[in-house]
Amino acid sequence: MLMAKKFxxxxxxxxxxxxxSVEAKAEKRIGVLLWTNEAHYTEAKNGxxxxxxxAGFGEPALKYTIENAAGSKAKLAELVQxxxxxxxxxxxxxxxxxxxAATTVIKDVPVVFSTVYDPVEAGIAKDWKSSGNNTTxxxxxxxxxxxVDILKEVVPVKRLAVLYTPxxxxxxxxxxxxxxxxxxxxxxxxxxxxxxKEEVAQTLSGVVPTAxxxxxxxxxxxxxxxxxIVDIANKAKVVTISxxxxxxxxxxxxxxxVNSYRxxxxxxKKAVRILKGAKxxxxxxxPEKKVDIILxxxxxxxxQFQIPGSFMRKVTKTIx
Numbered sequence: 001m002l003m004a005k006k007f008x009x010x011x012x013x014x015x016x017x018x019x020x021s022v023e024a025k026a027e028k029r030i031g032v033l034l035w036t037n038e039a040h041y042t043e044a045k046n047g048x049x050x051x052x053x054x055a056g057f058g059e060p061a062l063k064y065t066i067e068n069a070a071g072s073k074a075k076l077a078e079l080v081q082x083x084x085x086x087x088x089x090x091x092x093x094x095x096x097x098x099x100x101a102a103t104t105v106i107k108d109v110p111v112v113f114s115t116v117y118d119p120v121e122a123g124i125a126k127d128w129k130s131s132g133n134n135t136t137x138x139x140x141x142x143x144x145x146x147x148v149d150i151l152k153e154v155v156p157v158k159r160l161a162v163l164y165t166p167x168x169x170x171x172x173x174x175x176x177x178x179x180x181x182x183x184x185x186x187x188x189x190x191x192x193x194x195x196x197k198e199e200v201a202q203t204l205s206g207v208v209p210t211a212x213x214x215x216x217x218x219x220x221x222x223x224x225x226x227x228x229i230v231d232i233a234n235k236a237k238v239v240t241i242s243x244x245x246x247x248x249x250x251x252x253x254x255x256x257x258v259n260s261y262r263x264x265x266x267x268x269k270k271a272v273r274i275l276k277g278a279k280x281x282x283x284x285x286x287p288e289k290k291v292d293i294i295l296x297x298x299x300x301x302x303x304q305f306q307i308p309g310s311f312m313r314k315v316t317k318t319i320x
Contacts, residue, residue, distance in 0.1 A: 029062070034066070034067070035076070047267070051265045067083070069097075069098060071224075080105050083102065090275065092113070110135075111137075112271040115264075116170065117170040118139065131285060136285055139287040147256040150314075151239070155213055174215070190210060200221070209236070216229065223246075237303060239254065249296075252296060253299045255292070293315050
């Protein structure tokens with residue numbers, strides 16, 4: 001009888017150890033892919049992670065692997081293949097370029113994106129209400145009419161130079177958005193192509209005499225050359241504006257922006273729903289609705305820009 005009890009006890013322990021081992025192997029694994037190290041991408045990633053942690057999906061409950069393409073399309077392609085091979089339960093992408101690269105290849109794993117300007121225009125989703133595929137997420141899109149109206153409170157702009165990079169879908173989408181409203185807004189949009197950071201200064205030297213303001217799109221090249229762009233604009237008394245808060249942090253005069261961290265939190269809420277069993281296509285894609293108006297005081301002083309008091313009352317954040 002004693003031998004039988006020992007046998008059953010040993011068998012029970014073995015079973016528990018086996019079940020624990022299987023459960024450990026079955027823990028959910030999440031891959032996170034960033035396009036670059038730019039601040040708005042990092043802040044969005046932090047927002048996603050904090051939201052997941054608050055919902056009980058932080059480490060060690062889930063295992064995360066974070067990859068960064070550092071702005072290299074070759075490295076991005078390698079990382080996407082790495083994500084495919086790893087067979088994650090959920091993939092989180094930060095940035096339009098990273099999201100397009102991942103969703104072009106990955107069709108059978110849920111993908112939640114953040115910091116994508118226009119997922120429909122970029123071809124990531126079929127519609128805002130339902131992607132119609134394995135994706136959902138949060139957008140940084142703001143009405144371009146709102147941005148232009150705010151810009152006109154500072155400078156009576158009639159010619160707006162739009163700095164963008166062909167092939168970067170978010171950058172192209174912002175140009176298209178402005179072109180669509182130029183007649184109604186009574187402005188002339190002047191597209192300015194930037195393809196190499198080494199050529200930015202030379203390209204802009206011929207632009208500044210033709211415009212009262214320059215809009216900085218979400219191009220990775222622009223993100224790396226903001227100080228150069230702003231310095232040239234300031235000397236010509238040309239106002240710089242963007243929809244990205246970190247570009248204002250780097251020197252752009254004005255920002256009509258959604259907070260990158262809040263966009264990440266919004267994406268994180270959608271990731272939580274998927275981890276609880278929802279399908280991505282059942283979760284609407286949303287833009288972050290709260291908009292900040294940001295003024296860089298250093299740039300205002302450097303360029304000797306006169307900021308109307310009526311505008312200052314609308315500013316929600318200043319960069320000192």
